[in-house]
Amino acid sequence: MRIKIIGVVGAGIMGRGVSLSLAQTNHRVILVDISSEILDNATKELREYIRMQRLFQNSDDMPSPGEVLDRITLTTNYELLREVDFVMEHVTEKWKIKKDIYPKLDDICLKECIFASGTSTIPITRIASLTNRAQQVIGMHFMNPVPLKPVVEIIRGHHTSEETVEKAKKMLGQMGKEGVVVNDSPGFVSNRVLMLAINEAICLLEEQVSTAEDVDRIFKSCFGHKMGPLETADLIGLDTILYSIESLHDNLKDSKYRPCTLLKKMVDAGLYGRKSGQGFYNYSD
Numbered sequence: 001m002r003i004k005i006i007g008v009v010g011a012g013i014m015g016r017g018v019s020l021s022l023a024q025t026n027h028r029v030i031l032v033d034i035s036s037e038i039l040d041n042a043t044k045e046l047r048e049y050i051r052m053q054r055l056f057q058n059s060d061d062m063p064s065p066g067e068v069l070d071r072i073t074l075t076t077n078y079e080l081l082r083e084v085d086f087v088m089e090h091v092t093e094k095w096k097i098k099k100d101i102y103p104k105l106d107d108i109c110l111k112e113c114i115f116a117s118g119t120s121t122i123p124i125t126r127i128a129s130l131t132n133r134a135q136q137v138i139g140m141h142f143m144n145p146v147p148l149k150p151v152v153e154i155i156r157g158h159h160t161s162e163e164t165v166e167k168a169k170k171m172l173g174q175m176g177k178e179g180v181v182v183n184d185s186p187g188f189v190s191n192r193v194l195m196l197a198i199n200e201a202i203c204l205l206e207e208q209v210s211t212a213e214d215v216d217r218i219f220k221s222c223f224g225h226k227m228g229p230l231e232t233a234d235l236i237g238l239d240t241i242l243y244s245i246e247s248l249h250d251n252l253k254d255s256k257y258r259p260c261t262l263l264k265k266m267v268d269a270g271l272y273g274r275k276s277g278q279g280f281y282n283y284s285d
């Protein structure tokens, strides 16, 4: 069987994780972002992640960082996506950014190529409308950190064909993951609930009802969650949380998705969580 070449667009938290999971399951990856600086950071972070993985899993059988990274071509040139069978898009959660990417992919990519969006909230049917291949557009909502999360929410858009759903499931199988298929709606299942809970937890902090530590402790010790909502927000990235809540607000026109003022203020201040070193907690040591 020919080795599949997968395009990943966006080399941030999710694009890196997806590229790593693909490369570690013997796929070749073309990873596209907008600047060489971002791609250099992605290479450094991927190398470090693989090194730590090998250390903690205590396995010399795992491929070395060099071997895995050799399978990933990092580039700012979209034209390299001409040869890929599948694109997994993971750019910033903003409609105004995503809307320019899909027509470009539609022009460049093979006509059989499938487009899987990793969006957290934007309806897949809306994304598909930007292309001339709506039946081949699907949502593949990976969870963070991608290498550690075995289940992916698959979103069937209005025009997504059963063949595309099957190919997406097969693709996930090749990555050692499994998909749960849901129908299209803003935020799907996971983020319709999660984003609301996180936003509300931030409101509680803003109203000084509790501290970040105690909000998280209640969820961990009372409900058995592995992480509390504010720790989860720091892991996801507060910028992505804000854009997701804004997108739910825009798409559902329901005031319950109004972003909390403290969230906006933290994003304005550059406090994005783990990725910037400071969010509700400090990660700079």
Ligand code: NAD
Pocket: 009, 010, 011, 012, 013, 014, 015, 032, 033, 034, 038, 089, 090, 091, 092, 093, 094, 097, 101, 118, 119, 120, 121, 141, 142, 143, 144, 235, 236, 237, 240, 244
């Ligand atoms: P991020 O901010 O870490 O990375 C986004 C990347 O997209 C950046 O590197 C940026 O330079 C790049 N980008 C922007 N415009 C681009 C363009 N025109 N072409 C190529 N690259 C471009 O964001 P993230 O957390 O990785 O999120 C990416 C997507 O995945 C979003 O849709 C988000 O909602 C979704 N998602 C995020 C999480 C999470 O936990 N962070 C989980 C599931 C899904």
